[in-house]
Amino acid sequence: MGRSPCCEKAHTNKGAWTKEEDDRLVAHIRAHGEGCWRSLPKAAGLLRCGKSCRLRWINYLRPDLKRGNFTQEEDDLIIKLHSLLGNKWSLIAGRLPGRTDNEIKNYWNTHIRRKLVSQGIDPTSHGPISEPSAAASSQREANPSKIDKFVKEESQCCRQVRERCPDLNLDLRISPPYQNQESFKTGTNSSTFCFGCSTGIQNSKDCSCKEGNITNSGYDFLGLKSGVLDYRRLEMK
DNA sequence: AACGTTGTCAACCGCGGAAGG
């Protein structure tokens, strides 16, 4: 016996959302809250599949979304987290307030991947890209493609930045979720988080902070008790 | 101006896992 479809596909709209559909969805969620996506379309008077509604809300309509370009800090954090977590976009998104997994995934595929390649870094393994064969190199040297030109320009640009700012330390540290600056400065908020909570998975079965397992010196990041994983305190030598 | 190519990003699809009976 196969799984039933999540909705009656014959009677659902597909493709881009209209302003009216957006309004209906937002109004319904404001009135009734999130949850029960399967029954939401009918309740909200939408001819959409529940999954589609959920996706539209999470990726586009949620009021806490941060729109606009990614900052350098976000860029670096994504790379760092990707090297630790791989393509776990939802976990990575949990570390970037206001960003969605879909947005980060798209950004990775269109920007960061290319940026890493241009720096000679394999975006999958985060290790150095193996050297191409000598024949291929000389062939590319003689007849460079657009990508080759782009990669060369990017590399030159990176070199120039390093030459101008040799002391710039771009190493990042990974921290628990952002705490407001006041409590951060005064130290009034001494609470710490396990990795699950730090990625937004509060009260997961693996949550260790609620059990008092975390000491004030750090939190459990990927099973490593760490006290200095704080990318927000970047040290500029 | 017209056409082709490339880049971007919203949306879809299918799968896996959790929850509940």
Added chain:
DNA sequence: GCCTTCCGCGGTTGACAACGT
């Protein structure tokens, strides 16, 4: 333990915009 249902995730697609020739 098995089955069904639902949710959420990651990979992929396709429409549209921007850019190049």
